[in-house]
Amino acid sequence: MHLSRAWDDEDITTAEISAATGAINTAVELGITLFDHADIYARGKSERLFGEVLQRTPGLRDRIVLQSKCGIRFAGNPSANSPGRYDFSREHLLRSVEGSLRRLNTGHLDLLLLHRPDPLAEPAEVAAAFDELQRSGKVRHFGISNHSASQISLLRKYVDQPLVANQIELSLLHHYPISEGVLFNRLDGIHADTAGTLDYCREHGILVQAWAPLASGKFSAPLAGMDEPMRSAAALVQEMARENNVSAEAVLTAWLLRHPADIQPIVGTTDPARLTAVCAADELRLTREEWYALLTAMRGQSVP
């Protein structure tokens, strides 16, 4: 999402191409193989930057898994008074994929995710679009993002292809899809919008991808300016980072990786040094005590 920082209509710059090349090369050297996009990121410029790097790096496309997302439309498109909205119509899905393929300089997406649920979606129409995209070889696999268990269940009734991934916000900061499970049947445990989604995905073999897994660096900030319980949680993350000689972001990533759902963190940093530091999470297996201590600190209270 952040390969280009500018969500405007200016062209991409050589400085942006050079920074994107550094970030992508570092990721590949670290063993990262999945790259997440969306048609809307930086108004298409993040995909364009990635496409530039792909074109300049022979063989790279065959070594990576490329995913993009579609279904969000900006305000002002096509007419000045069009509102920001979601659009899972067949026409929009097909048009969106064409745009992503063109910008990414690739013949196919390995994975296409529906970005955010569209209340006006006709599941049969989505199914028809998926069939067409798969038949033409433009998309190999399909998934969803920000979808609840019931929304996925409805879609699965119509779509022939397996839905292989659901990308949701998930981190130590935004822990609700995980922590709701320990709060079943309690008044303080009502998260109707996430209810059962993590378990549903596990049950049906749908990979859970965690967006914003690093909470945008909030746990690395100076503690002085923070309110509770964030302050205590950040203090504990920073202490564990010091003890293990890793970054705070590696601890956050290890917290997600410790969960048995095989959660896939979609790491957003494009800074090669931060990315390298995050990957130290591979070597850091948190104990049950450490995992619960972090959750307890972030929730500001013990488990029931």
Ligand SMILES: NC(=O)c1ccc[n+]([C@@H]2O[C@H](COP(=O)([O-])OP(=O)(O)OC[C@H]3O[C@@H](n4cnc5c(N)ncnc54)[C@H](OP(=O)(O)O)[C@@H]3O)[C@@H](O)[C@H]2O)c1
């Ligand atoms: N499906 C969805 O609805 C959805 C929504 C949002 C995001 N996403 C996807 O998820 C990815 C990750 O989300 P995200 O980028 O918002 O969140 P993130 O991975 O939690 O945070 C990364 C962002 O925080 C900045 N940052 C500042 N201090 C940092 C530190 N100490 N350590 C690490 N990062 C720090 C990074 O800047 P630097 O690059 O300068 O390090 C980068 O902009 C996105 O790139 C996108 O692909 C999906």
